[in-house]
Amino acid sequence: MENVKISAEQAQDFCVACFLKFGVPKEDAENIADNLVMANLRGVDSHGIIRIPYYTEGINKGFVHARSDINVIEESASIALLDGGNGLGIPVATKATELAIDKARSTGVGVVGVRNLGHVGMLAYYMKRVIGHGFVGFACVNAPAVMIPWGGRENMFGTNPMCVGFPMDEGRSMILDMATSGIARFKITVAARRGKEIPAGVALDKQGKPTTDAREALEGFLLPFGGYKGYGLVLAIEVLTSALLGALQSKYIEVHPSTQGGFFITVIDIGKFRDYQEYKKDILHLINNVKSCPPMDGFTEVLIPGEIEEREAEKRMKEGIPIEDATWQELIKLAKELNIRPPVEHSS
Numbered sequence: 001m002e003n004v005k006i007s008a009e010q011a012q013d014f015c016v017a018c019f020l021k022f023g024v025p026k027e028d029a030e031n032i033a034d035n036l037v038m039a040n041l042r043g044v045d046s047h048g049i050i051r052i053p054y055y056t057e058g059i060n061k062g063f064v065h066a067r068s069d070i071n072v073i074e075e076s077a078s079i080a081l082l083d084g085g086n087g088l089g090i091p092v093a094t095k096a097t098e099l100a101i102d103k104a105r106s107t108g109v110g111v112v113g114v115r116n117l118g119h120v121g122m123l124a125y126y127m128k129r130v131i132g133h134g135f136v137g138f139a140c141v142n143a144p145a146v147m148i149p150w151g152g153r154e155n156m157f158g159t160n161p162m163c164v165g166f167p168m169d170e171g172r173s174m175i176l177d178m179a180t181s182g183i184a185r186f187k188i189t190v191a192a193r194r195g196k197e198i199p200a201g202v203a204l205d206k207q208g209k210p211t212t213d214a215r216e217a218l219e220g221f222l223l224p225f226g227g228y229k230g231y232g233l234v235l236a237i238e239v240l241t242s243a244l245l246g247a248l249q250s251k252y253i254e255v256h257p258s259t260q261g262g263f264f265i266t267v268i269d270i271g272k273f274r275d276y277q278e279y280k281k282d283i284l285h286l287i288n289n290v291k292s293c294p295p296m297d298g299f300t301e302v303l304i305p306g307e308i309e310e311r312e313a314e315k316r317m318k319e320g321i322p323i324e325d326a327t328w329q330e331l332i333k334l335a336k337e338l339n340i341r342p343p344v345e346h347s348s
Contacts, residue, residue, distance in 0.1 A: 003324070003325055003328075004322070004323045004325070004328045004345055005319065005320030005321060005322050005323070005345065005346040006320055006321055006323060006343040006344070006345060006346050007320050007321070007346045008037050008040075008041055008316070008317060008321060010343040010344055010346065011033075011036075011037045011040060011048075011049050011321055011343060012030075012033045012034070012037050013033075013343075014049070014052075014331070014335070014340070014341075014342065014343045015029070015032065015033035015036055015037065015049055015052060016029045016030055016033045017338075017340045017341070018052050018056060018334060018335075018338060018340065019032055019033070019052075019055075019056070019066075021338045021340065022056055022059050022066050023066040023067065024066045024067070024088065025067060027091075028067075028068070028088065028090075028091040031090055031091050031094050032055070032088060032090045032091065032121070034125070035047075035090045035094075035121040035122060035125045036048050036049050036051055036052070036090075036121060036122075037049065037321075038122065038124075038125055038128075038313075039121065039122040039124075039125070040316070040321045041312070041313040041316045041317060041321065042122070042124065042309035042310070042312055042313050043308070043309055043312035043313075043316070044122055044124075044177075044309070045190055045322075046184055046186035046187040046189065046190050047121055047122040047184075047186065048321070049321075049323075049327075049331065050186070050189075050190065050327045050330075051119070051121070051186075051257060052331065052334065053330050053331070053334050054256070054257035054258050055088060055118070055119070055257075055258050056334070057256075057258065058088075058118060058119075058256055058257070058258025058259065059088075059258075061256070063118070063254055063256050063258050063259050064086055064087065064088050064089070064117075064118035064119075064258050064259070065085065065086050065087050065088070066087075066088065067087060068084055068085050068086075068087020068088060068091050068092045068095075068117070069085035069087065070082055070083065070084055070085055070087070070092060070095060071083045071085065077103065077106065077107050078103050078107045078108075078109050078110060078111060079103075079110075079111045079112070080096075080099055080100075080103070080111075080112045080113075081112075081113050081114075081115075081245060081246075082095075082096055082099075082112065082113070082114045082115075083114070083115060083116050084114050084115065084116045084117030084118075084263075085116060085117075086116050086117065086118070087117060087118065088117075088118045088258075089117045089118035089119045089120040089121065089260050089263070090118075090119075090120055090121045090125075092114055092117040092118075092120075092263075093114065093117065093120040093121075093126060093263050093265075094125075094126070094129075096112045096113075096114045096263060096265060097112070097126045097129055097130065097139075097265055097267075098129070099112050100112040100130075100137075100265050100266070100267040101129070101130060101133055101135065101267050103267070104133075104135055104267040104268060104269045105133070105269060108268070108269045108272035109266065109267065109268050109269070109272075110265075110266070110267040111264075111265070111266045111267075112264075112265050113241075113244065113245040113247075113262060113263065113264045113265075114245070114247075114262065114263040114264075115245045115246055115247035115248075115261075115262045116247070117260055117263060118258050118259060118260055119143075119257060119258050119259060119260045120141055120260055120263055122177065123139050123140075123141070123161055123162070123163035123177050124163055124165070124175050124177040124306070124309070126139050126163070126265060127139065127163050127164070127165030127173075127175050127177070128165070128173070128175070130165055130267050131165050131166070131167045131173045131175070134167050134269075134270060134271070134276055135167070135267050135268060135269055135270060136164075136165065136166055136167075136267070136268040136270060137163075137164065137165045137265065137266065137267050137268070138162070138163070138164045138165075138265070138266045139162070139163045139164075139263070139264065139265040139266075140160065140161065140162040140163070140237045140240060140241060140264050141158075141160070141161060141237075141241055141260055141261060141262065141263050141264070142157070142158050142160050142237060142238050142241040142242055142247070142248075142249070142250045142253075142260075142261035142262055143158025143159055143160060143161075143250060143253065143259075143260055143261060144158050144250060144253040144254065144255040144256065144259055144261075145157055145158060145250040145251045145253070145255070146158060146159065146181075146185050146221075146222050146255070147159060147160075147181045147221065147222040147223065147224060147234065148204075148221045148222070148223065148224075149224075149231055149234075149235070150224060150227060150228045150230075150231035151228075153208055153221075155221055155222075155251075156250065156251055157224075157234050157235075157238055157250045157251075158250040158253070158261065159179040159180065159181040159184050159185050159222065160179070160180045160181070160234050160237040160238060160241070160250070161177065161178060161179045161180065161184070162177075162178065162180060162233075162237055163175065163176065163177040163178070164176050165306075166283060167270075167280075167283075168280065168283055168284060168287060169280055169284060173306065174283075174287070174304050174305055174306055175305060175306035175309075176305035176306065177305075177306070178225075179225075180224060180225060180230055180233050180234045180237060181202070181222040181223065181224060181225060181230075181234075182199070182201060182202030182203070182222065182223050182224065182225045182230075183198055183199065183202040183203070183222070185218075185222060186257065188203070188214050188217050188218055188222075189214075189218065190324070191214040192214035192215050192218060193324050193325075193326040193327065194324050196214065197212040197213065197214065198212055198213075198214050198217055199212065200212050201223070202217075202222065202223055202225075203216075203217035203220060203221065203222050203223060204217075204220045204221045204223065205217070205219065205220040206219045206220045206221075207220075208220070208221070238250060240262075240264045241261055241262035241263065241264050242261055242262055244262075244264070245262040245264065247261050247262030248261050248262070249261070287304060290302055290304060291304070319346075320346030321346075331343065
């Protein structure tokens with residue numbers, strides 16, 4: 001049950017303080033906090049500060065390193081392949097994103113892959129950086145195996161999320177950030193903590209039978225979204241993030257919330273295709289047409305990808321970020337262990 005709310009500032013400060021205690025450089029700690037808090041603000045609580053105890057546990061267990069030692073394996077004008085030195089994934093992926101942006105600014109397109117890094121958090125975070133430059137972006141990752149192939153009975157893939165982003169006009173963008181499983185696994189974790197069921201058709205229990213029980217799903221198998229079509233996309237992302245980059249396949253990644261496989265990002269400079277203002281005119285015309293579509297029964301409006309998240313972010317900036325009791329207790333426990341100040345409950 002959500003019974004505590006904290007401000008984004010409190011969440012940010014607490015997150016930074018936690019990672020500094022583990023020897024994470026200040027710049028990297030702030031980078032991680034930015035990603036996690038943005039996820040909470042956008043309503044993606046499965047990728048928010050709930051991850052702090054898991055990332056720090058990953059450091060303690062040696063799954064990831066507090067400091068990232070990034071090495072360039074291959075590089076050309078438009079392409080780079082990096083080794084993340086098994087560092088915490090968010091700082092590594094952020095540096096890879098900035099490199100892709102620089103290459104796109106120079107040549108029109110930047111494609112960067114990273115292997116050997118930890119969990120990268122919410123992919124929309126990187127797309128917002130890309131969009132901020134007036135560029136188009138696509139990113140994807142593979143992850144520890146928790147999902148079966150279509151027609152199979154053994155976990156072979158991670159939730160293998162992907163994200164694509166397009167700038168529209170000042171302060172507005174379209175960002176599609178989604179797992180290629182029917183539901184992100186950590187959303188199941190959040191549902192289990194809140195005592196809620198998960199949707200039908202997204203998971204099987206350990207006997208291979210459909211379930212809406214979150215705890216049973218965590219012990220069983222996830223299904224790809226969209227049946228065999230989703231499975232095809234899952235497999236394509238697996239190839240891009242493992243075979244293409246020389247990163248681990250999902251099946252061989254340590255199953256832990258701090259781990260990841262490969263990170264792949266492509267950035268395109270719109271201005272190298274056509275005049276940016278003309279692009280903006282056309283995409284706004286397209287989006288306005290979509291938004292003006294009469295809603296079907298049961299709907300009040302047609303939404304575009306990322307619109308719900310942006311509205312939620314505005315609301316949570318004012319009202320605070322809701323934290324369910326189980327996560328709140330974990331954060332309080334971690335604060336005591338690290339001898340740092342816990343977040344203070346938000347007052348509206």
